[in-house]
Amino acid sequence: MPWDQVFTLTFLVAILTAGIRLATPVLLAVLGEIITQRSGVMNLGLEGVMLMGGWAGFATTYYLEQSTGLTELSAWIGLGAGIVAGLLMGLLMAVLSITWRTDQVVAGITLVLLGQSLTTYLYRADPALAKARVTGIALRPIPGLSDIPVVGDILFNHSPVVYLSVALVFLCGFLLFRTNWGLQIRAVGENPAAVATSGLNVTRLRYLCTLIGSGMAGLGGAVLTVVQLNLFIEGVTAGRGWIAIAIVFFSRWNPGLALGGALLFGVADALQFRIQALGSEAIPYEFLLMLPYVLTLVVLLFGNARDQTPAALGIPYVKGNR
């Protein structure tokens, strides 16, 4: 193991830059799930939603790119398709868990299985897709700021998607804690009966929050395939949906802390990639693949989330129950 190559400034900058980039898909899913869970719905189907978003985003981008040749526009439209796929999955989750009051764990797992099997099928349905690559979206260094040594490279030399995700952290926090609508969302996750007797529509609030959450997870999946990997393979999300759910819990439904959790995962993922690339034989690559997940979970375990859990999380609301 060439350790001297690891502890250099260049290496560190590269790891942190890549870490921020790799954190983005997870971060998007986490932020969306925070809104969903704050409203009292636990969508455990993120893995399936991200897969669907990833496939829809990639396929849309690829076919558009082939027919129009407009690489960047195709990618943006592809991201939009990822959101749409996420919204459709979210609609399914909402119908199952809110309207039909199916057990939310079962509904979530249904979404995961559906996402996995459907994307596998669709992926195999068109052999061209397996070899396909897309161009994605170019980096947009921020003028001035990106010239700052070290910091500029790490923070201000990214795809616009990264900037957008960070902006969404603040937007989510603002929505939840500074707006009247955020107050209603948090209230419906704590005591839906109180919200209903206040004259608000519990079902509508929960539908909206479930849709927003899965739309963002779909976008996260599309960012992964279209912008970062530029390809789609079976099970491409590799458990990122599950990690996102863990981060939601351990960040105590707080967008700021969630940013930290997502970054932790991203940096560990980047580290794992780099060490693999260095061609180490001392550490089996399976272990390296495991590293980001284990590291994220271990660090997160130190956060204790019990008391902040939305009181009505996972419990269907039954109007006129007696």
Next chain:
Amino acid sequence: MTEPGQFPLAIEMQDITKRFPGVIANQDVNFSVRPGEIHALLGENGAGKTTLMNILCGLYTAEEGEVFLDGVPVRFHTPHEAIAAGIGMVHQHFMLVEPFTVAENIILGQATGVLREPRQTLHQRLMALADQYGLSLKPEAKIWELSVGEQQRVEILKALYRQAKILILDEPTAVLTPQETEGLITILRRLAAQGTTIIFISHKLKEILAVCDRVTVLRDGKTVGTSDVANCDTHSLAEMMVGREVNLQRPDRTPLPTTPQEPRLHLEGISALGNHQVPALRDIALSVYPGEILGVAGVDGNGQRELEEVIMGLRTPTQGTIHRDGAIAHIPSDRYSMGLISDFTVTENLLMRDIDQPPFNVRGLLHPTKMAAHAAHLVQQFTIRTPSVKTRSGKLSGGNAQKVVVARELSQGHAIILAAQPTRGLDIGAMEFVHGQLMAQRDAGAAILLISTELEEVLRLSDRIAVLYEGRVVGVVRAENADVKQLGLWMAGKSAEGDRQRSAASGAVPSEGAVS
């Protein structure tokens, strides 16, 4: 039903019918309220009071019948419509978001615009509103920091903020100390004087007589009648409510043994943590002697649940010792989560304690016919109304479900009985039955610890009364020396110690009743 020579009625509900699967909750109910009056809605549990009010405030929709507000026909499909029409309801279980502040709860669903109103102006506005009605308010306090009485005031303000002209209170005094009840009554009188129409749902006769102008009685989902409270007394109301004479007196009892006895159940210096790891019981010392009922009074949430769990070994005390002399029969406070397995049959629930004993169990094999025969015997003895002993116990009414628990626990003559909230949610008939069973066990020499948040129940049954406040026993008194006012002060946390110091300072004789 329009009354001649009156203003239009504030509310008129005509021939209301509402069914739930298997039950008719309201059948042709008629109910009318004059503007600015305090009108009691009286009935036993399950008589249909709450259903009727939930129809009025838009939570349920009636299948038949009409509702008029100020003479205008209305039909609400959502609470939002009822709120817009000026109807506010204070539910029995408060509809408050616990981690939110008082102000956030009041404006929930009412604020317009995207951004939240700055805290300062919001709080000033709410304080002004509270002042207008003479209510005190801490807008920045979190709901969970407030006492139950304060939470209730938040609920009332919530309704007033939504410009309620009609205020419905569902069993508002069930969770209050006598002093808090007084406070509530003052508030209600003031609101009525300012023109608010108030509907007061209750089954506490004395309060209705003290507060209300008129009373409408429901029984089994039907209207029994409406009268002026001035023409009623507790007996006539009770009769209307249950349809027969009711015994409201302390039952006769054999006198306590005069020779000194060893306590059967003895708690010394017991402290324990609650579910949130905060102290829930502090240095509890209690002794229960054979042949007596020791009643533990107190407002709900002052350590009753933890005390019950510690005695039953379900919660480990952090300090202190418990001495039990004999087996304990347990009537748990939550009959559905601790007392019964709802999916099991009546037989299985009745024999749960004996399932490993002969003759029901021989060499590990169950004997269904013997079990059924014994269960049928208990069903008859305890007058449990059930279609059969094979019925799922979750299908029984609350009173009959509790009778199953009581039959199982009391049929074996245990030396110690822990009865926690034994009549919660039961109607008068079932309540009298449970009380009778406890009294019979007492007279037969059992040591009974009765934990109840219904002060009347404690007063009726106990030989001695202890009051629990914030996990401490603030006072113990012999029942015949008990004074409701004194107990109320203890329930609000004014300790017997403090009383003695105060009276000593003023040169008065210390209260005889206070035994520590």
